[in-house]
Amino acid sequence: MHDDVDVGTGLLELLASGASAAELAALDVNPRARDLAIRISGAFDVQRRREQQLAALVDTAGELASMRDPSVVLDAIVRRARTLMGTDVAYLTLFDHDRGDTYMRATAGSVSAQFQVVRLAFGAGLGGLVAQSHKPYWTSDYFADSRFRHTHSIDGAVGDEGLVAICGTPLIVKHEFVGVLFASNRTPRPFTHDEVALLGSLAALAAVTIVQVQAAEEASRTLAALSNATDRVSHYAAGIERAAAAHDRFAEIVLEGGGVDDLTESLSQLLGGWALLLDLDGEARSIAGDAPPTGGALRRLADSVAGGVEGGRLSRHGDFWAIGIAAAGEPLGVLVVGEVSSMDDSDERTVERAAVVTALVLLGERNRAETRQQQRSDLVAGLVGGHGDLGLLLPTARSLGLDLREPACLLAVLGSEAATARSLVLAVNAALGGVGLVGEVDGHVVALVPGDDPGSAATDLAQRLSRSNVVTVGAAGPVSEAVGTLSPDLAAAHTEAVRTAEALEALGRRGDGAAATDLGFAGLIVGTQPEVTAYVHSVLGPLRDYDASRGTDLVGTLEAYFLAGASPRHAAGRLHVHTNTVAQRLERITRLVGEGWQSPERALELQLALRLRHLVGAIAH
Incomplete structure (x- = not known):
């Protein structure tokens, strides 16, 4: 026993120190304990990988927030996409409003001149299908995938680059299609849903950043052209400053490990008024600011936005604004702001950026919660199924x-x-x-x-x-x-x-x-260790106690009654007493066990207990 505890303690110490699965597999210990430790280590690795991805997205948000040059921003986006996805190539196409197609704008890892100038018509190739449908698509082998309309120019450019596996996700802001972000490999590679969601989160962040940078660039040109419109320029510049301040504040919250309460508090401070986050059930997850709605007002607000808010698009609902929180097309909640005197484009961008960062925070919280729950499920399965070493499982249960x-x-x-x-x-x-x-x-x-x-x-x-x-x-x-x-x-x-x-x-x-003990005689069937004596006492206890204290034989009378086919006269003959005596005893039985004991269900319980008491007595002797 002490050896088992020492082994379990040793494995826990190795897990706490971050030992790898290979190191745990090399240990000469109980195979079941070692296998469980390897599984726990794997769960920790998944959690660390997700946290690293979330941290990388936050770093990207901070990096993009500091950039003002569109070309620099686009290069940073594809460079980050290539690093986060671990692919050979990443690239980005932008929507050409005049020609109605998309064109290559930035690449990372590309070596083909033909590929770097390719254009994709809506519906053509994987990227054209993403642009047309505004939905992500991915394939492990592009040339063998018949879902896409293959064209000579697109297939030639893809083949010249040597790409095989491709994942593309749309860049969309407020239903405005901006372009498509891709991650691709030169060898076959299946993309997991987590990877698609990761690329989608980066795309959401990138889309807002692109629009903001474009808006900032356009604003700079406007400021230069409208130098005489002092008031208007000052207001617009203040909006840009607020957006930049919001950018920095949101990135700081995530970097410091803050949560949704910090985000709603910061948003209410930046815009004035109040801000709140509703979950998918319409319940308030976080509330901040002055005089936010509560009680019935909050319920009416939740009802007014239920089903009428889309992710990534800020919309007005009377006196407040709402935007859906979503990641990779999955709704996570609704962000609502109110009591705001005005909402210009810069303020709208601030709320949209808050929605993106809130989605990242919620995804991180959910991923961590799912990892913790998987560890608990594994522990419960190990305890119930006997798949692990109790010397390891029981201390882990205590720690949880x-x-x-x-x-x-x-x-x-x-x-x-x-x-x-x-x-x-x-x-x-x-x-x-x-x-x-x-x-x-x-x-x-x-x-x-x-x-x-x-x-x-x-x-x-x-x-x-x-x-x-x-x-x-x-x-x-x-x-x-x-x-x-x-x-x-x-x-x-x-x-x-x-x-x-x-x-x-x-x-x-x-x-x-x-x-099982609450089911009466049914409990004797479903229980793995039926308590027959306890069952007999639960049914006949009042009669047996009465007989013991008064020297009567109500139990025997009841048994004779049932054996006589529920006939008091025949029961009296079996007991050699007068029929009135049996009737009086039956009245006493009714007072002790309650009305309705002669109903089929209650009678069955009593007869079964009467039979089992003989079995219990025989076993006891």
Whole structure:
């Protein structure tokens, strides 16, 4: 046991020091513990990689914010895209309003002169399809992909550059198509959804920056041409300064690890009035500024923007402005500002930039939360399935807030067919308030929560979730750690909890929660260790206690009654007493066990308990 603990402690120390998967694989330790450590290390690597990508995007935002020359900005965008995506080539095409096509404007890693001057008509090639549909497209082998309309000029330029795998995403600001950003490889390479989303985030940042730089350049020309319009120039310059200040402030928030509260607070300070962030359910995630809407006013505001706000486009709704928060086409929420005296182009750009940065922050928070939840799911699966070394798993569980040296209950949650396991995991986590461990095992949700009353824990969780989900919760336990083991076995408790939840649904109690012992005789079937004695006492206890204290035989009378086909007269014959005596005893039984005991369901429970008491007595002797 001490050796196992030492091994587990050693592995935890290696994980804490950032040991690589190769280093962990070379260790001569328990294979299951080593495999689990490698999986945890892999999860850490994924989290670090996502955080590095987010940091790189923030660095890009800071770099682009300091640039004013359009050509320098475009070169910086493709250079960053090539680095972030790890591809051979990155390039950017811009929309030509006069000719109605796109043309190559900036490249990084390109060696072909023909490729650097190619033009793409709408609908032609991968880039033309992106420009036409305003949606991202990607392929691991462009020439073998029949989704795109291949032309001689485009295929010739792509072939001259030697490109094979291509990913393109549109540059769009307020429904205005700006161009297309590409990342490509000279060898076949499948692009993952995370990579497409990363390129999409960079494209959103780049599109706003391009428009801002173009606007700033145009503003400079306008200022020179309108030198006599002092007031107008001063106002426009102040707007540019505000946009630059917002740029710097947003980048600073992200670099310092700030969250959405810092973003809404900064936005309200920059524009005046108030700012708030609504989640996809219309609930306020963050509120800042003077006199923001609350209560019914906030509910009406959320209703007015529900379904009517698009990502990347600022729109006015009465006295406030709203813009959808989205990344790679996935909605994340709505950013709303109000009580603003005026909203010029510069202020609109500020809100749009805030929306882009908010999307980056929300993506980062979600990625980190998903990584943490995956670690918890792996831990729950290891505990329940016995796939890991308890010497490693139990200390890890304690570090995550569940000390199995104290009693805990295992809950199995069955949702509707429409509910995904991921959404149900989030709902259960929220209902439990972060107490215990929640994970996905064999396609359903399992929770380990502190406590020694599984039935109450299951009922409470089902009731908490009933406001937003119809779930059935089966429970087992309690379980606890003892001398490096779990007693009873978690795998058996898991099986019993799942059976109990399925039995509840089969009994027409969908949406309820219970332990096997709460199901009456059905609990004897679903339980992995049926408590027959406890069941007999729960049904016949009042009668047995009465007989013991008064010297009567109500239990025997009840048994004789059932054996006589529920006939008091025949039961009296079996007991050798008068029929009135049986009738009086049956009235006493009714007072002790309650009305309705002769109904089919209650009678079945009583007869089964009467039969089982003989079995319990025989085993005891």
